[in-house]
Every structure is written in C-alpha cells, then in structure tokens.
Amino acid sequence: MTFAPGLLLHDRYAIVEQIGVGGMSEVWLAVDQVLDRRVAVKALTATLVEEPDLFAATWREARATAKLTHPHVTQIYDYGEQRFGDGTVVPYLVMELLDGRNLADRLTAGPLPWPDAVRTAAQVAAGLAAAHRMGVVHRDVKPGNVMLTPTGAKVLDFGIAALAGSRPDEGDGGWLVGTPAYAAPERLDAGPPDPAADVYALGALLYEALTGRPPLAVATWDEAEQAHRRSPSVAPPSVPGLPSGVAALVLACLFLDPDRRPRAQEVADALEAAVPATGQADPRSGDPRRPAARYARGVASAAPIPMAPPSGPRTSVGRPFPPAPPRPREAPGSNADAAASAPPS
Structure with missing residues (x-):
C-alpha cells in the first residue's frame, strides 16, 4: 500500500500530492489541520515484513533529528505509522516543508x-x-x-x-x-x-x-x-x-x-x-x-x-x-589546533 491524495494521517495530516520519490520512500505535501500549515510527509514504500531495517532507520531518523533545532537542519515535527485494511503498516515522518x-x-x-x-x-x-x-x-x-x-x-x-x-x-x-x-x-x-x-x-x-x-x-x-x-x-x-x-x-x-x-x-x-x-x-x-x-x-x-x-x-x-607506504610528513601547523571530534552527549 502507499499514500494517496485525500488520505488523513493520525486524524491530522491531510495528504495533498506527491512531491518526491526515492528508492525506498516517497515525499508527500500535506496540510497539518491542527496547526493549519503545510508540511512534508516522508513515507516508506516498503512494508515491515519486506524491509524491517528501513523501519528502524525511519525511527532512528526521527529520534536523531527531533531534538535538533537548527536553521540548517530540516526540522522533524512528528512520527507515525499508518495501518491499512490489509494489515500493511507504513511508517512516516512529518517534517518541515522546504522550498528550494x-x-x-x-x-x-x-x-x-x-x-x-x-x-x-x-x-x-x-x-x-x-x-x-x-x-x-x-x-x-x-x-x-x-x-x-x-x-x-x-x-x-x-x-x-x-x-x-x-x-x-x-x-x-x-x-x-x-x-x-x-x-x-x-x-x-x-x-x-x-x-x-x-x-x-x-x-x-x-x-x-x-x-x-x-x-x-x-x-x-x-x-x-x-x-x-x-x-x-x-x-x-x-x-x-x-x-x-x-x-x-x-x-x-x-x-x-x-x-x-x-x-x-x-x-x-x-x-x-x-x-x-x-x-x-x-x-x-x-x-x-x-x-x-x-x-x-x-x-x-x-x-x-x-x-x-x-x-x-x-x-x-x-x-x-597491505601495509601502506610512509606518508609524507605534513608541515607543522597544518591543523595542529583542530580537535578530533565533538564528544557524544
């Protein structure tokens, strides 16, 4: 099963039209009827039985970015799972609609x-x-x-x-x-x-x-x-x-x-x-x-x-x-004051 215009998700997000498609997901324009704003809905095209790892990835994406509030990171608003009459379950993300x-x-x-x-x-x-x-x-x-x-x-x-x-x-x-x-x-x-x-x-x-x-x-x-x-x-x-x-x-x-x-x-x-x-x-x-x-x-x-x-x-x-040949030595100061990475939270 897949989404279609007219579908209402979680009694809130009204699907309008498809605006993008990838290998394993679709992106739909929707209207958040509670907050009266347009949003993007990213839905998997595979089922839980077919691609359980993708379900985990969708949940991971929601969890990874839900706490991120930054002007240069796409904002995630919600996560949900739509169950169809044949028992198919499709997870989806509700996110910021981007114009660009x-x-x-x-x-x-x-x-x-x-x-x-x-x-x-x-x-x-x-x-x-x-x-x-x-x-x-x-x-x-x-x-x-x-x-x-x-x-x-x-x-x-x-x-x-x-x-x-x-x-x-x-x-x-x-x-x-x-x-x-x-x-x-x-x-x-x-x-x-x-x-x-x-x-x-x-x-x-x-x-x-x-x-x-x-x-x-x-x-x-x-x-x-x-x-x-x-x-x-x-x-x-x-x-x-x-x-x-x-x-x-x-x-x-x-x-x-x-x-x-x-x-x-x-x-x-x-x-x-x-x-x-x-x-x-x-x-x-x-x-x-x-x-x-x-x-x-x-x-x-x-x-x-x-x-x-x-x-x-x-x-x-x-x-x-195999062992690699010796690397040329970089000149002092090339990046001496750069730290390795940010510590995990």
Whole structure:
C-alpha cells in the first residue's frame, strides 16, 4: 500500500500530492489541520515484513533529528505509522516543508560560484556541528542530502545517523552505509561512528561544489577500497579568486588521519569568515589572523595531499589492507589546533 491524495494521517495530516520519490520512500505535501500549515510527509514504500531495517532507520531518523533545532537542519515535527485494511503498516515522518533545490541537482549545471559554494558549506558545517554536539553522526553527507532554500542550506536525511562511539552495525560489511564517494577512508573499517567522518564528507562536498566533481570518482564500496589502495592524491581546488586559506581548509577536511581534521564548528567558523554577507571575497581572508587562513600555513596551495591508508594493518570491506607506504610528513601547523571530534552527549 502507499499514500494517496485525500488520505488523513493520525486524524491530522491531510495528504495533498506527491512531491518526491526515492528508492525506498516517497515525499508527500500535506496540510497539518491542527496547526493549519503545510508540511512534508516522508513515507516508506516498503512494508515491515519486506524491509524491517528501513523501519528502524525511519525511527532512528526521527529520534536523531527531533531534538535538533537548527536553521540548517530540516526540522522533524512528528512520527507515525499508518495501518491499512490489509494489515500493511507504513511508517512516516512529518517534517518541515522546504522550498528550494537539491544541491546535487544544482551541480548538474556546473560548480557553484566560489562564494556561494563556501557559504553553503559553512551552513552545512554549522548544521553538522549542532548534530555532533548532541553526539549524532550523520554518516551520509553529500550534495543529494543538502537542500538550497531561500533561507540557506538545509541538511536532510538522518536515516542512517548513529551515535558517536556506538557499536558498529553487525554482519559482514554491515557498517558500509552511506555513499562511497563521500566516505572517509576509516569508514571502510568496522569502527564506531565518528564526527570526523562527517567532516571528511563535508570536505568532499565542498570540493565538488567548487570544482564540479568529487575528490574520488567512485560509485561502489569496492571502487572506494581500490581507490584508497592506489593512494590517490587530491590537488587543491583551483578556482579563480578562491582564498588560499579556503583551498587549504578543504584539504584539511580530507586529511587521512581523522584526528588531524578540523571539527565541524571550526569549519563553519572559518568558511563563514571567508565570505562576507555581500558574497564578495573578504579582503581579510588572506590575513593569517582570519580562521580559514591559518590552514594555508601548512598546506601549500600547489601541493596535493595523499589519501593513502594509514601504515600498519587495517581492514576494509572485511579484507586486510597491505601495509601502506610512509606518508609524507605534513608541515607543522597544518591543523595542529583542530580537535578530533565533538564528544557524544
């Protein structure tokens, strides 16, 4: 069973029309008849019998974001389960109705102007920082989960979010959730969720917003593993007018060692300071006292950074990596004052 116009959920939410569809869910425009406002209703297209894990994911998304009140995170209003006459149960989320365009759709037309890209990433970073302060790791930060609205960027879809430091998913490769092109190298291991992995994904998102392509062009987890085995290097984004400190900050987010990446709030502060409200380059962005500029001290604007696996044994997709070649030593100060991650609540 699926939703249809005219359906009334919980004697409150009147379904109007379908406004989006994904692989396992639909999004419907609805009217909250109690508060007299338009809302979005996200409903699963699978049943509990078919996809019990998706039911758990929908509940997890509701719990993960219900306590998050931030201008750059989509607000969740309610959770419910609709039972149909044949016994089918469909869970749904009632959320803020957004007016805007998906960032992934926007990037099909090419990269954003650098001030827009930097401002968007700053807003996404601020939303992630709010989640990290509550101990929530998104685990699927990518352009497809960012909506561009008249009031700024909104982070979407906490369906596979997890608590920082929690036990990884069970099963062979069960921890491999999200999108490979934006997954940090350590995500290939069955380690606990860590906010630093969201920062890596944020760096990949900003890199793509600036250049039109992600740092690693991979579509599957096996391709991601093979790419990291080849120890690829990522050159700084080459964009006319982009402050060198911002280019260096992007690379700092992509550091192999998660402990060397900045925290999401540091990224937000640095990026916000790099672009003033007018959208023009901040003449102070080259000043070493400015937040983004400090990253340029240790990451030369012309030097690509290695993305090799760390030396020593580690596992990826259930198989061991061979010892990696020694990494070049980064210059002092490249990210010395960045903390590893926000503590869980």
